[in-house]
Amino acid sequence: MQFNNSTSNFDFFKVLLETLPHPVFYKDRAGYYRFCNSAFANFLGLEIKEIIDKTVYDISPYELAKVYDEHDQKIFENRQLQIYEAQTMHSDGTVHNVIFSKALHYDSYGEPIGLIGLIQDITSKKAAEKEIEMLYSLKDAFLHLSQKIISYQDETEFLNDLLKEVQSIFSQSQQSTVLELDEHETLKVVAFTGYETSDMFDFSIPLAESFILSDLRGKFHQAHIVNDIDNFTLNGHQPVALPASKKTVQSTLVVPIWINDKLKWIFAIDSSYNHVYTETDRKVADYIREQLPLFYRIYELYMQTLQLSQYDALTGLINRRYFDEKHQQFSNDANNGYTLALFDLDGLKHINDQYGHQAGDAYLIAFSNWIKQSGIDGMYFARLGGDEFACLFPFETNSEIMTRIIAFRKSFESIIIETNASMFYGSFSFGLATFPNDTTDKMKLFHLADARLYKDKRR
Template identity: 30%
Template sequence: MERKSKEQGKADSNLQEREKIGAWSYDVLNDKTYWSDDMYTILGIPPEKGVPSLEEQKKIFFQDDYETLEKDFRLALIQGTPYLHELHIIYPDESVHIILNQGQGVKNAEGKVIWVFGTTKDITEQRKAEMALKESQVMLDYIEERSGVGSFVWDLRNDSLVYSRNMLTMVGLHSAPESLRDIIASLIHPDDKPRVKQEIHQMISYKKTYPMSFRISCPDGTEKILESHAKFLLDEQGNPIKCIGIHQDITEREKKQSTIQEQFFFQQTLMNAIPMPVFYKNLNREYLGCNKAFEDFIGLSKESIIGKTVIDIVPKDFAYIYQTHDDYVFRNQKFDLLETQAISTDGTLRDVLFYKAPFFNRKGDMEGIIGVIMDITEHKQLKERLNQTEKMQALGQFAGGIAHDFNNQLLCIMGHAEMISLGSRDENIRNHVKSILKSAEDSAEFTRKLLAFARKEKLSMSCIDIHSIIDDVTTILKHSIDKRISIQKNFQAINPRIMGNTSQVQNALMNLTLNGKDAMPEGGELVFSTENMQIFPNSYPGLEAGCYIKISIKDTGVGMDSETLKHVFEPFYTTKDKGKGTGMGLTSAYSMAVNHHGHIQVQSQIGKGTTFFIYLPTTESAIQHKKITQQFKQIQKTTTFNIMVVDDEEAICGLAMEMLTTLGYQVVSFKNPLEAVEYYETHYNQIDLVILDMIMPVLGGKDTFIRMKKIHPKIKAILSSGFSLTPEVQEILDLGMISFLEKPYRILNLGQKVEEALKK
């Protein structure tokens, strides 16, 4: 028995050494218990005290644990039944430890239990680690749940996946798919699968991850948008072997972003619908945004305006005025107006009115200002024109009264002078009378001018040719003006005929010409120009709708200041030296324009010359209007087509759109040919005809047509250009274009070309 005990002790020692556990045994026959050294350490009992008695052991364990141990130990003692328990023990220092205790009875040949062997292991630290891990997992699950993320681990070597609990909940699964292939097949939205595969392949190839978003189709039928952030774990060779990361549900965020974008798009569309320039700035006076009208007004794109201040985009003299007004609005935090001037994109000065007001956030804090610009140039000009008209009418009434009374006096003078001449044979007296009559006739001519200005003289009207009258005037001038003055003519008017009084028109043009001649004492250039123009209803104050000829007389003389321009058409007003002018020359020109149902304007600056513009209705205005109306009706019978206009000149695009819309067509226009090609690629089946400009930046008419023809070989297109039918134009037409439309074109020319093209 002693040898057996030694062998058993050796076996227990080996087991203890191998598994780092304490061993114990109980000799049933001798009622003796044996402990290994580690048992004392594990149970916190000094070895010198020996194996404690049952009563002492009872104090070591928690009461419930001891009762369970005692019960199962008896079963092992009687029947040899094995047991395994996790027990709590109390150390002498009152610290609690957890042990794993197991035992089993060994029977002899007669079936009686003679030994009970067991092991004990201190698992306190293991359980603490497990508890910490569990707490960490609970914390991780809580963080993932609250932040809307789920984590994953993907083993690239065997394509296996491990999902966190929240990851499974997020995608609506009860268990994780076995591989990434399963994820792509079952969850990724069909439209996103090719892109996701490609991006994963690229990340593995470059050994670098980057954020990726995609849609998933959950088992319950809902659709979500996930955003993925990941990191590769590399082997010793630097190759990815694992990928750890998180998925975040960004569905609501994307919906909100989409809503914000839609709201912003609506607001921008609403702003662009406002015809007046609109802008808004932050507290740093930097532009936050603007509408299309402001881009056009300032001559810059919105992208190049945002983030800049007014000092950056406007000439300094004007910018400081605008910024001072900004400062006033910021300082007082209230709406204010500023009437000032601005330089338009064509370099001309415009009278403008700035409306500026602060805007605030929900807390009531000021965040910036919003401004609206109203161009009041035409309004001021109209007001000045009305004032001028009223003043001229008053002067006309006054001048008419003077002329009437003066004519009565002239009648007496001339009558008596003639009576003296008839009753006298004295040659000397007759010569004096002749001089008196000559002066009286000159005075009568003067009164006729006054009556014409006052509209009290009836005129004899006939069909006259403006070009012929200008030719007559210039012929006379060539023999009487300084040879250093060059006379040029630029006749663009197709119809130069008006119903007018030859004498009055000729005198008016002569007076304007002489005025220009006097303004060029050192020589210069005098230019006569004509063109036809269509005046639409309410488009030009003071003129009725119809066809007009516009006569321009331009000199390169000394020019006039703003004060002179205010009085230039008034009777008796002159800037010439005393005795060198009556002040009726420009007044008679004004009278001629009014008497012929037209209008006269003047533009001038000191040192930059003067230009007079005369607008007179042509003889065919009424007839032509009726003819155009009839032709419009004929063309509009078949106008159910969609037309695309491509021209880099915005003014031409707008004019073509207006003409075609008037003819009843649906029109879409593009200034950028690349955008036009992109639009045509998706809408070619809705476009019946394309009108292409020949010369455009980025992409010319030829290349634009070639690209469109590749999209739709049966494209119908018209080439438009300011060039005539040159070999270069013909070369483009030979590519398959239907016809050629030369600029400038009239609305009827355009309508006929379009109708012919659509019929082919």
């Protein structure tokens, strides 16, 4: 039986197929469309009359049409029901994931004269699966980062690792950057991955001059997709300013990170290809936007705890426990030896008794600040407790170190230390001991430096 308008059953099947929500089509053996329902025409964004008597090459992009045609030829060769997943162009210009189900139509002699096909759009299902997969990857990324928090020495190291983990969630991305908003409302690159040149750190742009503020105003509490940067600019939008290294970027996923109700960072997840990001990517990026401030808070709390455990709250120098830890590491690695220097402020008890502990604190702070700015090149300056301080000097003779410390003491003795109720001068005594020349025992090294300090105090 030929499938044509003269067939008495055709009108019935036509009405039946029109009731189906899925796109349905019929092609003859030569590949010409002889029938389709309205759902198929709507899917392609065409009128039915624009499809009938056309081939797939007439209505689809060549690369997609070639794939469809190859599958059609296989079903005629194998004569078996054909079900497969593929991608097809939707009427809205986007690529959809679909399942094709195709079966042959035979004449009365058992010869195939055409095929009927049904399309099931599974784009939403695929998007949901992708979103779940990406969220699982994100969970693993945050878990991995949380296990590494104790190893980070500063925020830059934390941001670089964080950026790499975030980028790994988006398979379309080859490069990424983090821009930080400074106190002058200027965006500056503070971390990047996938770019080979260091000119990234030279890039900055006022927030007010960026497309971010002009085009996303009112929406910048959400992740945003720019899927074609060149056309985005040509269509009347504010130009997307990029450093030289980012000129190859065609698409970017912009993720604003707000900390304490202030914009702190912008994560730019970049791609060298156009139209690679989908609504699913944006939704996952929005989840990152929501969760990252909480994760950053964990990092902040850890760093605050670390600061309290390693640094002296009054002076900002490292404390005795942390100094002992660093001293142990230093002595293990110091192949060429080093010098331990101990310092003791002169007259701190007298200052406390005469002017009060506020003046004593000012004395301690003044010495700490002065030694930080002195340029005497010691390592691991520490407040050991009370009026006692220490540091390490690598690879130098005692005479060189002593000359610099005496010059430093002379300059320190010339400054006036002021509080609201007092004004006075300060000074200090010091003692040196060298590893391994004086001793290879760390405790003896301390005792020897301490003895020399008290000898200096009697000067």
